[in-house]
Amino acid sequence: MNRRYRKTIIAGNWKMNKTASETKKFAEELKRLLPRTKWCDIVVCVPAVNIPAALKAFKDLRVSVGAQNVFYEKSGAYTGEVSADMLKDLGVKYVIVGHSERRQMFGETDFSVNKKVIAALEADLHPIICVGETLDQRELGVTMELIALQVKSALAGVPAEKARRCVIAYEPVWAIGTGKTATAQQAAEVCTFIRATIRHLYGARIARSVTVQYGGSMKPSNARELLAELDIDGGLIGGASLEAEQFIEIINAANQG
């Protein structure tokens, strides 16, 4: 089975939720519930201001801490921004790039996503690159073209040895925070297409090793079915990652997949 070539990653995206003390409380609950053996990697992407608290709280749990955004310049007059080197220096391992909320509300484009991916990789971070279509785009029948464009743009100029460190998260915009999940078949179809796009860019060996996640209303009740699909190597989870018990159920589903 090809999955042995790549990591299964269950990543929580807390978005703009939880204070530093709530982060500590969550880590304590997670510690109590965490299975002894974990086949999947676990990541929690917290608000930037809570990264030090999260690193401290998750230190002994083998849970990696991720950021939700990064700026592509190394340093300078960019008020409010955080560089990849700053994240790396703190001990962050993953960073979400191009989430649809950032594309829709904060003017993120395929061009800035590409610059952020390159900056993250230069700092030895693992970018979690989000791609996904809106409902209009799905209904117009242009999902695959759009996904190919987003994947190719994000990886433009990224050499093969760095591409294998990227994670791609397929997040249909219509399924984010709506309670509507893509069916396992819909999600798998796009995740397989993402892998084919990577194969086209970098060849079969790299395509086999890149983790492709699904995100969009993933929860305990649908995680097992989604994660059973061979080309879905984990999840990027919003709402259900805020409750330790639900997050653990998804981790357990990945462990059994």
Ligand SMILES: O=C[C@H](O)COP(=O)(O)O
């Ligand atoms: O990054 C996570 C996604 O936006 C999914 O969020 P959700 O699980 O709340 O739908």
